Amino acid sequence: MKNKSFKDIVRSIPPVVYMLVAMIVIFSLIEPLYLSTRNFRNILLQCVPLMIMAFAQTIVILTEGIDMSLNAVVNIVTVLTVWLAIKGVPLPVGMAISVLVAILIGVVKGFFVSKFSLPPFIVSYGMQNIVNSIALLLTGGASIYFASELYRTFTKTVLLVPNNVWVAAVMFLLTYTMLKRTKLGANIRALGGNPESLTLAGVNPGRSLIKAYAFAGFLTGIAGLMMLCRVESGQPIVANGLEFQSVAATVLGGTSLRHGKGNVAGTILGVLLIQVIQNGLNICGVPAIYQSVSTGGIVLAAIIVNALITSRKAKA
Amino acid sequence: MGKTILEAKHITKLFPGMKALDDVDFDLQEGEVHILVGENGAGKSTLSKVLLGAYKAEQGEIFLDGQPLKLTGTKDAIDKGIVAVYQENSLVPYLNAAQNIFLNREPKTALGLLDLKKMNEDAKALLKTLNCEYIDVTRAVSSLSVAEQQMVEIAKALSFSPRIIVFDEPTSTLSEREVESLFVQIRKLKSEGLGIIYVSHRMQEFPQIGDRITVLRDGKKIGCVGINECSDAELVKMMVGRDVSQVYVRNKNDFNEEALRVEGLCDQGGRVKGVSFNVRKGEIVGLAGLVGAGRTETAEMIYGIRPIASGKMTVFGKEAMPKTPTSAVKMGIGLISEDRKRQGLALNESIAQNNVAVSLLKIFPNFFVNNGKINQIAEEFKEKLRIMTTSVGKKTRFLSGGNQQKVVLAKWLSQDPEILIFDEPTRGIDVGAKMEIYNLMDQMASQGKAIIMISSELPEIIGMSDRIYIMKEGEITGEVKREDPDFNQEKIGELMMLGGAE
Ligand SMILES: Nc1ncnc2c1ncn2[C@@H]1O[C@H](COP(=O)(O)OP(=O)(O)OP(=O)(O)O)[C@@H](O)[C@H]1O
Ligand SMILES: [Mg+2]
Numbered sequence: 001m002k003n004k005s006f007k008d009i010v011r012s013i014p015p016v017v018y019m020l021v022a023m024i025v026i027f028s029l030i031e032p033l034y035l036s037t038r039n040f041r042n043i044l045l046q047c048v049p050l051m052i053m054a055f056a057q058t059i060v061i062l063t064e065g066i067d068m069s070l071n072a073v074v075n076i077v078t079v080l081t082v083w084l085a086i087k088g089v090p091l092p093v094g095m096a097i098s099v100l101v102a103i104l105i106g107v108v109k110g111f112f113v114s115k116f117s118l119p120p121f122i123v124s125y126g127m128q129n130i131v132n133s134i135a136l137l138l139t140g141g142a143s144i145y146f147a148s149e150l151y152r153t154f155t156k157t158v159l160l161v162p163n164n165v166w167v168a169a170v171m172f173l174l175t176y177t178m179l180k181r182t183k184l185g186a187n188i189r190a191l192g193g194n195p196e197s198l199t200l201a202g203v204n205p206g207r208s209l210i211k212a213y214a215f216a217g218f219l220t221g222i223a224g225l226m227m228l229c230r231v232e233s234g235q236p237i238v239a240n241g242l243e244f245q246s247v248a249a250t251v252l253g254g255t256s257l258r259h260g261k262g263n264v265a266g267t268i269l270g271v272l273l274i275q276v277i278q279n280g281l282n283i284c285g286v287p288a289i290y291q292s293v294s295t296g297g298i299v300l301a302a303i304i305v306n307a308l309i310t311s312r313k314a315k316a
Numbered sequence: 317m318g319k320t321i322l323e324a325k326h327i328t329k330l331f332p333g334m335k336a337l338d339d340v341d342f343d344l345q346e347g348e349v350h351i352l353v354g355e356n357g358a359g360k361s362t363l364s365k366v367l368l369g370a371y372k373a374e375q376g377e378i379f380l381d382g383q384p385l386k387l388t389g390t391k392d393a394i395d396k397g398i399v400a401v402y403q404e405n406s407l408v409p410y411l412n413a414a415q416n417i418f419l420n421r422e423p424k425t426a427l428g429l430l431d432l433k434k435m436n437e438d439a440k441a442l443l444k445t446l447n448c449e450y451i452d453v454t455r456a457v458s459s460l461s462v463a464e465q466q467m468v469e470i471a472k473a474l475s476f477s478p479r480i481i482v483f484d485e486p487t488s489t490l491s492e493r494e495v496e497s498l499f500v501q502i503r504k505l506k507s508e509g510l511g512i513i514y515v516s517h518r519m520q521e522f523p524q525i526g527d528r529i530t531v532l533r534d535g536k537k538i539g540c541v542g543i544n545e546c547s548d549a550e551l552v553k554m555m556v557g558r559d560v561s562q563v564y565v566r567n568k569n570d571f572n573e574e575a576l577r578v579e580g581l582c583d584q585g586g587r588v589k590g591v592s593f594n595v596r597k598g599e600i601v602g603l604a605g606l607v608g609a610g611r612t613e614t615a616e617m618i619y620g621i622r623p624i625a626s627g628k629m630t631v632f633g634k635e636a637m638p639k640t641p642t643s644a645v646k647m648g649i650g651l652i653s654e655d656r657k658r659q660g661l662a663l664n665e666s667i668a669q670n671n672v673a674v675s676l677l678k679i680f681p682n683f684f685v686n687n688g689k690i691n692q693i694a695e696e697f698k699e700k701l702r703i704m705t706t707s708v709g710k711k712t713r714f715l716s717g718g719n720q721q722k723v724v725l726a727k728w729l730s731q732d733p734e735i736l737i738f739d740e741p742t743r744g745i746d747v748g749a750k751m752e753i754y755n756l757m758d759q760m761a762s763q764g765k766a767i768i769m770i771s772s773e774l775p776e777i778i779g780m781s782d783r784i785y786i787m788k789e790g791e792i793t794g795e796v797k798r799e800d801p802d803f804n805q806e807k808i809g810e811l812m813m814l815g816g817a818e
Binding site for chain 2: 175182183189192193194198201260261
């Protein structure tokens with residue numbers, strides 16, 4: 001009897017946890033330096049923008065959508081804030097404006113997806129191109145700079161934890177609460193699981209979808225600010241590639257691409273797994289050109305393992 | 317009986333290329349259960365949806381308490397006290413029961429967040445009135461059984477404290493016990509003065525709860541009769557438009573070669589405990605039992621969906637253990653699953669495409685497919701199963717619920733397996749089509765196929781089977797042959813409830 005309940009507990013742990021532990025063990029066996037507080041602090045610090053982007057991605061995926069423009073939004077937030085600062089707009093004001101723009105982009109995507117029943121992949125891919133072009137136009141293709149002490153406040157440490165990690169934690173709590181404890185959260189799962197049920201309950205599905213994209217837009221805006229504070233400049237291509245990683249992290253975290261199934265807590269683990277892999281390859285001295293190949297390979301393998309374990313669980 | 321609450325006059329509803337409702341009159345009184353019957357595609361769900369504001373009729377008027385009623389949508393109808401338990405699942409799979417019941421009406425805390433505690437308590441209380449307190453309201457409804465989900469839907473409808481409830485085939489997925497508690501509930505609602513519209517194909521239910529019956533056929537109202545004014549045969553004639561004499565047809569076949577034998581079959585979860593039986597070519601073997609007796613699980617193991625923990629399986633004399641449906645299909649085994657909603661259809665594909673979805677390789681062993689042939693096959697099944705549609709090129713989404721089920725049947729039949737398991741094959745299907753399916757099963761048996769039939773409806777399993785195994789709590793508790801004196805409803809029903817004699 002006791003055995004069985006232990007087995008049940010083991011079964012209820014999502015596979016991403018095992019993979020995370022396994023990766024940490026492997027890397028620390030290869031490179032003892034890996035197991036240092038300093039390094040773990042680094043991992044946390046580095047993953048913040050991706051983490052918040054992945055929260056946004058999770059929301060969109062729960063509506064049975066996908067957002068391929070998150071990278072562009074992060075790019076434009078860094079660029080626009082710095083560009084405005086150069087034009088004389090105070091940095092905090094510029095930051096607020098950029099976040100508003102991110103929300104607006106979300107609203108536009110949501111509008112196109114719901115109003116014209118377009119596939120989210122196409123809408124967001126188009127949006128990625130448009131927004132990225134604007135970022136390039138604003139910067140003339142290069143990075144733009146504006147010096148400020150403000151960036152640093154986010155990398156300072158309060159209660160042993162860097163400030164931007166606190167920001168990610170707050171964003172998590174916001175997202176978690178939104179999904180679990182608000183109408184919008186319930187409607188988001190309904191959008192992915194059974195949109196008909198919303199119409200029957202008198203909810204306008206289109207409006208819920210726009211709200212979901214707006215919320216995700218807000219998160220992406222904050223992710224952009226965190227990115228800005230890390231790179232301390234306007235970088236028109238800095239986040240490219242992260243849109244895919246955010247999808248991978250979401251899936252690894254146990255969110256399904258369909259039916260509104262999943263949760264944002266798992267996404268944290270998914271992001272950590274990706275970050276641990278990247279950081280590990282780095283520390284073990286894998287040359288940069290091989291790094292993205294191996295990250296891609298390991299992430300893909302992890303997704304496959306995840307899918308296999310999940311489908312086996314569903315069967316038994 | 318009380319006064320008329322709802323009245324619909326001259327309702328006409330058009331869909332592209334067809335008249336789903338043609339000048340239909342309908343009325344509902346206080347404290348009445350008004351039954352709507354008719355063949356699949358007759359327009360029952362369409363009429364319900366017009367009354368619920370989900371569809372707008374092209375012509376006709378609706379009156380609520382004698383006042384003209386213009387509904388702007390389902391929400392409007394709900395606000396006016398008209399709610400429904402829909403035929404299609406209207407739940408959100410990854411929300412829990414409580415959140416589903418109170419979707420868009422969630423109670424809030426002082427902070428503006430959802431009051432989960434209150435929601436759970438209220439949901440529990442509602443389910444308790446339905447005798448379903450065993451349903452965990454905090455679990456995602458996708459992890460509940462089909463019957464439990466149905467009870468959640470009913471609880472949801474009741475939560476609006478409505479004046480009028482439309483039940484569109486509520487019992488087609490429920491077990492005996494749940495049907496009973498639903499009927500108790502319906503009688504209670506009736507005594508409280510609610511008006512109830514009840515759509516069903518199960519004629520044995522009508523006298524238990526009904527007051528009047530309206531029969532639809534091809535979108536037209538054929539008649540409205542009091543529950544005691546009309547015999548079953550007359551009712552069937554009104555529905556189908558012709559005399560129907562014999563429901564169950566069975567030709568006598570010789571059974572020689574054994575097609576399938578299972579011995580001591582056990583699953584991993586303890587739902588099936590050592591099941592042994594066999595079926596021969598030309599034979600129809602019934603698996604009777606209550607919902608939850610492990611019949612579906614047994615079928616799933618034979619078809620390679622559910623892992624087999626222990627036991628032996630022999631197919632045409634050779635030992636075999638299908639690990640996946642693909643290998644089962646290769647061995648000549650087919651399963652028509654009970655959960656057709658979930659496993660069944662590509663709703664946005666045409667009827668023809670769905671028909672051949674699993675048999676493409678068999679029909680076209682070479683790389684290329686021939687659309688003419690696909691359509692020809694689809695036409696054949698349309699005839700055979702009487703699928704009501706203007707064309708087989710139509711998207712499956714636009715078929716009525718029962719006709720969608722027939723498409724799933726066609727899909728598995730087109731594969732033409734040697735051993736075929738029918739799990740609740742007539743659920744949600746009208747009388748006429750039921751007989752077509754019985755006919756088809758009989759023909760298949762005559763052609764030497766081996767058939768296993770799982771059904772919770774005793775009359776049909778007794779009418780069709782050559783042999784019946786009775787299952788209870790994962791074990792086979794009895795076997796009766798057609799020639800046995802025990803081959804009757806009383807004895808088999810008793811075995812289902814009580815288990816074996818020894
Ligand atoms: N949205 C739609 N678009 C086009 N045609 C439709 C649509 N809904 C229903 N129909 C057609 O209208 C007719 C009546 O369908 P309805 O669903 O009312 O039948 P029903 O009596 O409820 O049948 P069942 O017993 O199978 O549920 C069917 O022929 C169906 O194909
Ligand atoms: Mg119907």
